[in-house]
Amino acid sequence: xxxxxxxxxxxxxxxxxxxxxxxxxxxxxxxxxxxxxxxxxxxxxxxxxxxxxxxxxxxxxxxxxxxxxxxxxxxxxxxxxxxxxxxxxxxxxxxxxxxxxxxxxxxxxxxxxxxxxxxxxxxxxxxxxxxxxxxxxxxxxxxxxxxxxxxxxxxxxxxxxxxxxxxxxxxxxxxxxxxxxxxxxxxxxxxxxxxxxxxxxxxxxxxxxxxxxxxxxxxxxxxxxxxxxxxxxxxxxxxxxxxxxxxxxxxxxxxxxxxxxxxxxxxxxxxxxxxxxxxxxxxxxxxxxxxxx
Numbered sequence: 001x002x003x004x005x006x007x008x009x010x011x012x013x014x015x016x017x018x019x020x021x022x023x024x025x026x027x028x029x030x031x032x033x034x035x036x037x038x039x040x041x042x043x044x045x046x047x048x049x050x051x052x053x054x055x056x057x058x059x060x061x062x063x064x065x066x067x068x069x070x071x072x073x074x075x076x077x078x079x080x081x082x083x084x085x086x087x088x089x090x091x092x093x094x095x096x097x098x099x100x101x102x103x104x105x106x107x108x109x110x111x112x113x114x115x116x117x118x119x120x121x122x123x124x125x126x127x128x129x130x131x132x133x134x135x136x137x138x139x140x141x142x143x144x145x146x147x148x149x150x151x152x153x154x155x156x157x158x159x160x161x162x163x164x165x166x167x168x169x170x171x172x173x174x175x176x177x178x179x180x181x182x183x184x185x186x187x188x189x190x191x192x193x194x195x196x197x198x199x200x201x202x203x204x205x206x207x208x209x210x211x212x213x214x215x216x217x218x219x220x221x222x223x224x225x226x227x228x229x230x231x232x233x234x235x236x237x238x239x240x241x242x243x244x245x246x247x248x249x250x251x252x253x254x255x256x257x258x259x260x261x262x263x264x265x266x267x268x269x270x271x272x273x274x275x276x277x278x279x280x281x282x283x284x285x286x287x288x289x290x291x292x293x
Contacts, residue, residue: 006273009266013259020255026089027248034179034241040145041176041231041238048231055224058217060194067217068162069225072191075167077113079135079160080104081153081189081229082127083173083236084120086142090240091247093174093182094122100184101172105132115166117153119233135160145237150230157229158222161190171228176238180246185235189228192221 059070082101084094101123105114117136118124124137136156141149160166169190174182 006266006269009262009269013262013266016255016258016262020252020259023248023251023255027245027252030241030245030248034238034245037234037238037241038176041234044227044231044234048227051220051224051227055192055217055220056194058220059192062214062217066214067221069158069190069221070192070217073164073167075112077115077166078108078168078170079115079117079157079166081117081119081157081169081171081232082123083171083232084118084123084142085236085240086121086140088122089247090244091250093240093243094120094126096182096184097172097174098123098126100186101127104170104172104186117157119149119153120236142233142237142240145230145233147226147230150233151226154222154226154229157190158225166190171232173232173236174239174243175235176242179242182239182243185232189225192224 062070065071080101082097084097088094101116108114115133115135116127118127118134119138120142121139124134124139127134136153138149138153157166157169161169168188170186171189172184172186175185177183
């Protein structure tokens with residue numbers, strides 16, 4: 001019986017060691033990818049943030065009829081752009097996003113007609129199984145974010161909004177904060193929001209336009225939508241690699257602890273077997289000496 005247990009434990013130790021090698025390799029791969037993804041996300045963040053601030057100010061200065069993307073309507077039809085990963089083994093990264101999107105859907109399901117644009121296979125697989133209305137989905141693109149996908153999705157969203165097929169667009173994604181922390185973000189994308197300013201602040205934010213505001217907005221607003229989508233995808237890419245690196249590091253450490261525990265148990269069984277054999281040998285020798293006397 002002890003021999004059988006010993007063989008099983010040896011097999012388990014070998015299996016856990018193989019898993020440990022895989023998780024360690026995945027950790028190093030994610031660490032390498034994180035460095036590049038983090039640089040891209042942090043580089044895009046200031047530009048996107050400043051563009052949003054400027055366009056919010058511009059939207060405050062012009063009439064809402066200056067461009068279709070500025071027109072605010074009663075929000076009866078909303079689209080959620082949910083950005084997840086294409087692969088798993090990244091801890092609670094995807095479940096956090098899916099939970100946040102689901103809570104948003106359930107909180108507004110009675111008041112609004114909701115549809116989805118999904119970026120990433122994990123979100124697409126989850127929502128597809130539950131019958132939610134999906135207008136767009138992009139899978140197998142999050143390994144390295146390409147601006148062309150953000151551009152294609154931006155053009156579709158702009159067309160839907162200008163044709164009044166949807167009344168608002170909101171982004172749901174994980175923002176990269178640090179290697180061990182990601183922040184769930186649910187933020188409006190369309191329409192372009194106006195600033196709420198006090199009367200004494202209004203004069204501080206005046207801009208001089210070299211072109212008519214309408215012409216300027218016509219070129220800037222579509223670019224803004226594309227930029228915000230690209231920024232969200234880059235943030236998600238960096239957050240995914242950070243989450244996977246952390247998860248694989250934890251898995252590697254857990255495997256090490258499990259190997260130590262199994263090895264200790266295996267050594268105890270071997271020691272017990274050796275002790276039993278010694279006792280049997282001593283007992284047999286004592287019996288032989290008794291027979292001789």
